[in-house]
Amino acid sequence: MVPPKVDYSLYLVTDPYLVPNGTTLKEQVQKAIDGGVTLVQLREKDAETCDFIERAKAIHEITKKAGIPLLINDRVDVALAIDAEGIHIGQEDIDVATARKLLGPDKIIGMSVSYVSEAAKAVEDGVDYVGIGAIYDTATKTPKKPPIGINGARKVLSYLSSVSRYVSTVAIGSLNLKTVRNVVHLSAVPGRRLDGIAVVSAIIAATDPTAVSKELLSLVRDPPYWMSVIPNRDVSSVLAEVPTVISKVRSETPFVHNIINRVATNFAANVNLSIGSSPAMSENVAEFDDFAAIPNSALLINMGFGTDDWVEKYLAAAGAYAKKLRPVVLDPVAAGASELRKGAVKSMLNRSHFDIIKGNEGEIFSVAGEASQMRGVDSTSSSQLQKKANVVEALAAKEKTIVVLTGKEDVISDGMTTFVLRNGHRYLADITASGCVLGSIIGAAVAVSLEDRFLAAVASVLLYTIAAERAAVAPGVRGPGTFIAALIDELHLLSNATVNGDVSWLEAAEVERYVEDA
Ligand SMILES: Nc1ncnc2c1ncn2[C@@H]1O[C@H](COP(=O)(O)OP(=O)(O)OP(=O)(O)O)[C@@H](O)[C@H]1O
């Protein structure tokens, strides 16, 4: 007999201790099923066998009525006693071969795994699905291992995509309304994504398990806007849209919330104003939700200053904007410079999505986990360009983002299309915070071009680097100091000219689509 195809989308794992006062586990499970839970696991760590069986019978009645499988945690005897649809076992529980022998070929056997090595063993042993986790620290279970994050889930998925037998996957560990979207969609690898999520407290402890389940299910099933990439961009059609983005910044005056270092603060605010966007600098968590709710808002997280509580603060901000489906730009300043920074960037990417990631070569290579060849090498040689393009493209695809790598030549990719831009001026490398303020421009542009973030990045870099070329030769500019003032002037002038229909400045654009040599 072929077992029915199991829907793992929303997998409820019970915990008797988390049921709110005034209701019962059975009632909570029923309400969760009404909200769309597709699979239930009964987990009773302390129950006597007879009580466990009684409870399992009661829950099985309602899952059978709903036509969804009931799995029993750990206890093959209980599963056999009530003829449950399967079991879930941990790394230290009964071995898969014995469980399979007792349960027969048609029952579902699932196993908890944290690493590729454990997943490989589970696949070999013949499990039907693996529960990957814990993704995050969880209050439900005393953690035996450190949380694996989104990247940990991605590694297991990547491995499973390479094995011939299809083993289903769910993620587990502090998954709730805030974390599910990122975990499910960010962890996806080519050809493979999580089949679902396992949830404990977010549903069992909820006052309205039906509503929570419905919402969780749609977060699992409906990909967010950042999962779609426009295929096959060509330079001329992207350039044709650049004036639209720059004009929209003026007409819509997007609100750009800059969490930015003190070196760059004033410069960034003036640059935002010069192009028509409305800057605010704030690091107070208490107002992040209000700011995120402003129409046309965008958030720039510039990691220039490594303060004590920075990662938590940045994640709170990113979460506030993500909840409103507003864009978040990440500037991982000096990402590889210290262990503190390396760890901070890693944990940010493990827990959040960013719409655009911008950095110089050293920063982007560090974020991508690659050794930078920055110093002592002619950075414009073709092998260098090829390496940069590959790193930028792979990082963009992995993180479902747009990556902007700055330098003498700028490389921008959405994971599918990669452009190389060759405008700019040496003075940009001779002043501080020139990269930082580009982040603020990108924030303004993506706020008005959420549907095409790649275009927003290209428009920002072109406006900025062509303004720099003009500023460097503007009357009265004698060096980096006067250049800064002229740069703000030129940004303002080009932005105004664009609004007035004069886009002749764009003729200076030097952009090509990167295509790897055969
Ligand atoms: N040698 C150069 N010639 C032309 N343009 C340059 C040159 N170096 C950098 N740029 C431009 O300067 C801007 C900032 O890039 P850069 O890589 O210098 O940023 P960064 O190192 O992050 O700066 P900072 O840390 O000071 O903020 C980009 O728009 C880039 O195109």
Ligand SMILES: Cc1ncsc1CCO
């Ligand atoms: C100089 C400096 N130090 C921390 S942030 C910053 C701005 C350029 O990245």
Ligand SMILES: [Mg+2]
């Ligand atoms: Mg920088």
